[in-house]
Amino acid sequence: MFYSQAMATTTASVPSGFRRIFAWPRLRFTLTVSAAIGLLTGLHSKATLPVDVLRALVVGCAVLLVFGWLEYWPRRMPKWLPRTVLRLIGITLVIPLSAGFAFGITGGGTGHDFGLLTVVALLFAPWIAIGTILRQRDAFAREQALEFELQRSEFERRESDARLRLLQAQVEPHFLFNTLANVQALVDSGSPQASRVLTSLIAYLRAAVPRMHSQTTTLENEVDLARAYLELMQMRMPDRLQYAIHLEPAAARLHCPPMTLLTLVENAVRHGIDPSEPGGRIDVDIWIREDRCVMRVKDTGVGLRSVTRGLGTGLSTLRERLKLAFGGNAQFSLTEIAPRGVCAEVSMPRREGAS
Amino acid sequence: MNATALIADDEPLLREALVRMLASAWPGLDIVAQARNGREAIDQFETHRPNICFLDVQMPGKSGVEAAQHIGRRAHLVFVTAYDEYAVQAFAQGALDYLVKPVEPARLAETVLRLQERLRAAQPALDTEALLQHLARVLNPDSAPQSLRWLRASVGTTVRLIAVQDIDFLRAEEKYTQIAWRDDTGQPREAVIRTALKELLPQLDASQFAQVHRSVVVNLSAVSHVTRGANETADIHLKGRQETLPVSRTYLHLFRQM
Numbered sequence: 084m085f086y087s088q089a090m091a092t093t094t095a096s097v098p099s100g101f102r103r104i105f106a107w108p109r110l111r112f113t114l115t116v117s118a119a120i121g122l123l124t125g126l127h128s129k130a131t132l133p134v135d136v137l138r139a140l141v142v143g144c145a146v147l148l149v150f151g152w153l154e155y156w157p158r159r160m161p162k163w164l165p166r167t168v169l170r171l172i173g174i175t176l177v178i179p180l181s182a183g184f185a186f187g188i189t190g191g192g193t194g195h196d197f198g199l200l201t202v203v204a205l206l207f208a209p210w211i212a213i214g215t216i217l218r219q220r221d222a223f224a225r226e227q228a229l230e231f232e233l234q235r236s237e238f239e240r241r242e243s244d245a246r247l248r249l250l251q252a253q254v255e256p257h258f259l260f261n262t263l264a265n266v267q268a269l270v271d272s273g274s275p276q277a278s279r280v281l282t283s284l285i286a287y288l289r290a291a292v293p294r295m296h297s298q299t300t301t302l303e304n305e306v307d308l309a310r311a312y313l314e315l316m317q318m319r320m321p322d323r324l325q326y327a328i329h330l331e332p333a334a335a336r337l338h339c340p341p342m343t344l345l346t347l348v349e350n351a352v353r354h355g356i357d358p359s360e361p362g363g364r365i366d367v368d369i370w371i372r373e374d375r376c377v378m379r380v381k382d383t384g385v386g387l388r389s390v391t392r393g394l395g396t397g398l399s400t401l402r403e404r405l406k407l408a409f410g411g412n413a414q415f416s417l418t419e420i421a422p423r424g425v426c427a428e429v430s431m432p433r434r435e436g437a438s
Numbered sequence: 439m440n441a442t443a444l445i446a447d448d449e450p451l452l453r454e455a456l457v458r459m460l461a462s463a464w465p466g467l468d469i470v471a472q473a474r475n476g477r478e479a480i481d482q483f484e485t486h487r488p489n490i491c492f493l494d495v496q497m498p499g500k501s502g503v504e505a506a507q508h509i510g511r512r513a514h515l516v517f518v519t520a521y522d523e524y525a526v527q528a529f530a531q532g533a534l535d536y537l538v539k540p541v542e543p544a545r546l547a548e549t550v551l552r553l554q555e556r557l558r559a560a561q562p563a564l565d566t567e568a569l570l571q572h573l574a575r576v577l578n579p580d581s582a583p584q585s586l587r588w589l590r591a592s593v594g595t596t597v598r599l600i601a602v603q604d605i606d607f608l609r610a611e612e613k614y615t616q617i618a619w620r621d622d623t624g625q626p627r628e629a630v631i632r633t634a635l636k637e638l639l640p641q642l643d644a645s646q647f648a649q650v651h652r653s654v655v656v657n658l659s660a661v662s663h664v665t666r667g668a669n670e671t672a673d674i675h676l677k678g679r680q681e682t683l684p685v686s687r688t689y690l691h692l693f694r695q696m
Binding site: 159160162164165166220223227230231234235256257258259260261263264265267268269271272318319320321322323357358359360362387398399402411413414415416417418419 | 448449450451452454455458474475477496498499520521538539540541587588590596597598599601621622623624658659661663664666668669670687693
C-alpha cells in the first residue's frame, strides 16, 4: 500500500523532471558532442565506428542525466559544498561508470578502448559543464534585471493611478447626507441660521466636487474652504467643536495645491474630534517662515492611538499631491502632542499664486 | 399607558428634528430621554426603561450598535443612520427597523405603524444579537482587512506617523521592529516600533513588501540590485543605503522565478 503510493507519486512527478533535464536544446547539444567524441575515439579504437558512437552516446546521456539531476537535488546544499562542485564531481564519477555500462551492453570492448573513451570524456565534459553553468548564471542575472525592471514599471503605473485618484477627491455620502439632514432640521424649525449654513455647504461642495481644471489655488481659497467645512461641522456638533483659524495676511495670495488644508482639517475632525465624547478644539495657523510657508493644524482630540488603520487615504493622497506640486521640496509630518491630540504640519516653498 | 422612547444622536439638531417629527407622527409617544452618545444611551435606558430606542449608528465613544447590544431585547430598536452602504444593507437584510437621515415623514409613519402594532400585540422585541455582532464588525474600521498605510513610531523623543511606502526595510529586534525609512527630504532615517515583525507582516501590502529573511522584510521598490553570494544565498543592496540585507535560502526563490 505504502509502496504503491510512493510509486504513484514518483511516476507522476518524473515526467516534468525528465522533461526539464532532457530539454531538447540540451539533449541535441549532448548528442552532437557525444557523437563527435564517438567518432574521435573511433579513429583509435579496436571496435567498429557505430559501436564507438553508441558507447559515447550512452556516456553522454548519463552525464546529462547526472548533471541535470544534481541541479535540483538535493534541494538544500550543505554550506561547505557548493552545488557547482557537486555537479562536477557527479559527472566525473558517472563517466567511468556509464562507460563500463556502455561496454557491458555492447560487449567485446578492450581495456584500451574503455580507457580511451573515459579519458576523452573526462577531458571534455567538465569544461562543457562549467560553460553551461556560467551561461545559466548569466541568464539568471538577466532574468533578475528584467524582473526588477518590470516591478519598477509596475510601481510607476500605480503611482500615476494614484495621481488620477487624488484629482478626483470625493464628497463622502455619509458627510453629505448628515449635513443635509441638519440643514433640513434648521429649515423645518424656521431657524435664521439655515441660509448661512446652506451657503457654507455650497462653498464646500463647489470645492470638494472633482475639479480637474484647477491644479492650484491660493491659501486664501483654502482657508475659506476649511472655514466652510468647520462651520458645517460646528453646526452639527456645537457643544463638541471649537476652532480658530489664523492666516498671516502676507500668505493669503501664496500658491497652495488644492484641498491641502481641507484634508488636514477633515482629518482632525474625523479622527480627532468626532470619536471623542467631550470633543475638542482645532487650531489652524498659516504663516511665512523665511522662504517657506508653514501650515499647522492642531487638535485636542483622541490622538493617534485609534487612527493608524482607519486613517490613510486622505493623508496618503495629500502626500502624493505635495510631491506632485513641489517635488521633494515639501514636508508633511504628523506628531502626537501632550496632553492629547495631534499636530499636522505642512511646510512648502513660498510660491506666489497665479491668480 | 403611553409608549415611551429614548432618542440617541450626537448631533443636537437631528435629535430635535426627530422629536418634532415624532410629535406629529405619533402624538401619544413620550420621549422620556435623549442621549448624546452610546454611553449616555445605555445609562438613560437603565434609568427610564423606555419601550422604544431610536439609536444613531455613529456616535462618539460607544456606537449605536454597541448600545443596542447592551439593550438587547428589552426594548424595540430603531436604528437611524446617514447614508452608509454597509449599514443600510445590513439593516435591510436583517429586517431591522431603520431610518435613513434625512428622515422622510412617510418612512417614519411606516415605522411608527409597525412599532404600534408590535406594542399592541405585546410582541417581544426582535432577537438581533447575531445581526448586531455582524454589524459591529462591519462598521468597525479597525476590523477591515486593509493593508497598513501608516505606522506610529517613536523617532527620538517624538511620536510620529511614518507612511508605509517611505519604509525601506523592517528588521525584527526581539519584541521590537526596527524601521529604516526616508524622511521627506529623502534622507535615510531609523525608528523603532513596539510591534513584532510577524504581527506587522500580514498587514503589509504583499505586492510591495517581501520577507527575504526570518527577521527582514524589504520594500521591493527600495531594492537597487541583488548579488548572489556563495552557496544559495544572496545580498540585497538598497538605493542610497550602505548596508546590505541577507536573503536566506528559503526566500531565494523570490529573486529567481519570473
